[in-house]
Amino acid sequence: MMNFEVKADPELWEKIGVDVTRLSKMREVLTDLYKKAFLSQKNRPEGMRYFDEVISNIHTGRIREILQAKEEGRPVVGTFCVFVPEEIIVGLEGVCIGLCGGSQGTIPDAEKVLPKNICPLVKSAYGFRIGRVCPYFQVLDVLYGETTCDAKKKNYELYAEELPTYVMEIPQMKRKVDEELWLKEVKAFKEHMEGVAKRSLTEEALHEGIKIINRKRKALQRLNELRMTENPPISGKDVLLINQISFYDDPVRFAEKVEALCEELEERVKRGEGVSERGAVRVMIAGTPMALPNWKVPNIVENSGGIIVYEESCIGSRYFNNLIPEESKDLESMLLNLTRRYMKINCACFTPNEERIQDILSAYERSKAEGIIYYSLAFCHTYNIEAYKVKRACEERGIPFLFIETDYSPEDVGQLQTRIEAFLEQIRERRS
Numbered sequence: 001m002m003n004f005e006v007k008a009d010p011e012l013w014e015k016i017g018v019d020v021t022r023l024s025k026m027r028e029v030l031t032d033l034y035k036k037a038f039l040s041q042k043n044r045p046e047g048m049r050y051f052d053e054v055i056s057n058i059h060t061g062r063i064r065e066i067l068q069a070k071e072e073g074r075p076v077v078g079t080f081c082v083f084v085p086e087e088i089i090v091g092l093e094g095v096c097i098g099l100c101g102g103s104q105g106t107i108p109d110a111e112k113v114l115p116k117n118i119c120p121l122v123k124s125a126y127g128f129r130i131g132r133v134c135p136y137f138q139v140l141d142v143l144y145g146e147t148t149c150d151a152k153k154k155n156y157e158l159y160a161e162e163l164p165t166y167v168m169e170i171p172q173m174k175r176k177v178d179e180e181l182w183l184k185e186v187k188a189f190k191e192h193m194e195g196v197a198k199r200s201l202t203e204e205a206l207h208e209g210i211k212i213i214n215r216k217r218k219a220l221q222r223l224n225e226l227r228m229t230e231n232p233p234i235s236g237k238d239v240l241l242i243n244q245i246s247f248y249d250d251p252v253r254f255a256e257k258v259e260a261l262c263e264e265l266e267e268r269v270k271r272g273e274g275v276s277e278r279g280a281v282r283v284m285i286a287g288t289p290m291a292l293p294n295w296k297v298p299n300i301v302e303n304s305g306g307i308i309v310y311e312e313s314c315i316g317s318r319y320f321n322n323l324i325p326e327e328s329k330d331l332e333s334m335l336l337n338l339t340r341r342y343m344k345i346n347c348a349c350f351t352p353n354e355e356r357i358q359d360i361l362s363a364y365e366r367s368k369a370e371g372i373i374y375y376s377l378a379f380c381h382t383y384n385i386e387a388y389k390v391k392r393a394c395e396e397r398g399i400p401f402l403f404i405e406t407d408y409s410p411e412d413v414g415q416l417q418t419r420i421e422a423f424l425e426q427i428r429e430r431r432s
């Protein structure tokens, strides 16, 4: 696998309007980064090969599949948040892509337009679009935004100048009245999406969409259970990678591959075979999502004698927790069940948001983690402020807690390394 490369297809890129020179350079950087971060790991499960293939084909094979879907009349939909209901998109045979914003390389593009002091996720994603370096952006039929944080909300107005963009209103409280508002928004989204797909969402189609996405979430839940076992059979980095890929891949094929990997991991667990040294420090991460290819902090943690056993994030548990009941088959109750499932996502954009703190504490117990690293992207006010409450809850319970605020630049890697190593050492000392 060391001959791994992120493949190039300049002809295809030219055709869809990608900046070929820049993407060619970026895929070289990504190849290098991937080899160092993933392929250098010892004792990786065989089932990871599929996910290596996905990354290898991320700018080529998957794009050709999507173009094929377009030819078949299936709409291609881009999203930025786990609040946009995938079940409806998939029910309408759409291809749903969670657009990434995890790269430092596109931030200077965005900063020509956006202020410097906003979250790097927002800047990176927008930079991909205006720099024409993301093939996914080039093939979208529609972009669905949401009113979660101010940076994204205002940025959608700029996207709308370039792309068909539709923004969903997300309630920021969880009262009865908010559930009603959210149900109305879900229905309006369904109607809009029906217009894009040029077909209507039948009961059977929505039920099928629910089953497909439930299966995908269930597979990720099973993987999460396995990574929490006493001697984890898979690294936290690989689990993060799989969660990142879940936003790009075909959902049916993805679920099958995760299930196959879980079978292999179950065998490993039976044999007591783990990926890290016995005694590795079990770390839980909580906070803002780490979008592809943001592997900065997990790399440091797992190269310093830690293993990540849980990730409370939207590219983690907030995406796969909670399923939609499959018993109801009439449209109205399915849409209500869907709404209720989505209202359980405890994003820091909600106020108050005590459920998130309870979620973190219970995941900490379940995963038998030994400490929490709270990860906040710079200028993400909601997660940044909520860190205070999470820290206080941890202190009250004697849970080791480390707060990290960072962006995608490599400048603070040395400093983060020192802080993370000291944190892991502090946990080891507590053991004795």
Ligand code: SF4
Pocket: 080, 081, 082, 083, 148, 149, 288, 289, 314, 318, 345, 347, 348, 349
């Ligand atoms: S952190 Fe909040 S705004 Fe961001 S993807 Fe998750 S739910 Fe959406």
Ligand code: SF4
Pocket: 119, 120, 121, 122, 148, 149, 150, 151, 152, 288, 289, 377, 379, 380, 381, 382, 383
């Ligand atoms: S990390 Fe925070 S600021 Fe950035 S997009 Fe998500 S919610 Fe918005």
